[in-house]
Amino acid sequence: MRSKTDLLQGTLDLLILKTLALGPLHGWGIAQRLQQISDAVLQVNQGSLYPALHRLEQQGLLSASWGSSDNNRQAKFYALTTAGRRQLDAETAHWTRMSTAIARVLEAT
Amino acid sequence: MRSKTDLLQGTLDLLILKTLALGPLHGWGIAQRLQQISDAVLQVNQGSLYPALHRLEQQGLLSASWGSSDNNRQAKFYALTTAGRRQLDAETAHWTRMSTAIARVLEAT
């Protein structure tokens, strides 16, 4: 009984892009920040996170560079590219469109 | 280049359940009503719709019966079962939780 999914499918890219718009961050940090901002509602597991990051990087939306984290560990820092910023805008618009439409349906009587 | 999806993945069941909460309807009618309420933002294609309906029926959330449509055609009318109504509540809550969390992320600075 699968049923309970930790995220709304299709929103992970958006969440990652948005998080990185606030400043470069490493994968683990992204997951942490999302969890924190969302009061633990949004849980990103590694099996989703890392593939997503690689995907986005491969699409040219993110750039990556190794560095050292706050805890003095090797970490791969991701940053938005210009294309990434554009993509963020597009996906934000799409999300707004969609969620508004759904809200309208849910309010119908 | 897929990119553009007609729905937010995972919300179709919710949309169907909600639409049927307003009264029994046949598949094609559900798609129409969703499209109408959402100003054509939500497009459900048959390849998604019918499998979803069968899925929901098999899960005991919907009951189906053949009848005749407004246009005097054979149509399969679906109605919410008790379990379906419960499921609708659960999925609505889940959606609200999730979309609120996402909104919070998108508003972050």
Add this chain to the structure above:
DNA sequence: CAATCTCCTGTCGCTAATCTACAAGAACAT
């Protein structure tokens, strides 16, 4: 009355995103 259009249900094969579960290294704490 024939042809075509609209309504309405369905199936098949594909793709892509996510989940679960696993593995592993390096820094820090005890």
Add this chain to the structure above:
DNA sequence: ATGTTCTTGTAGATTAGCGACAGGAGATTG
């Protein structure tokens, strides 16, 4: 020395939704 936390990764399975079909039966048009 040992364990715990931080951090990155991969493999396999599932699953929803998409695109492209196919087809029947009532309505409409000519």
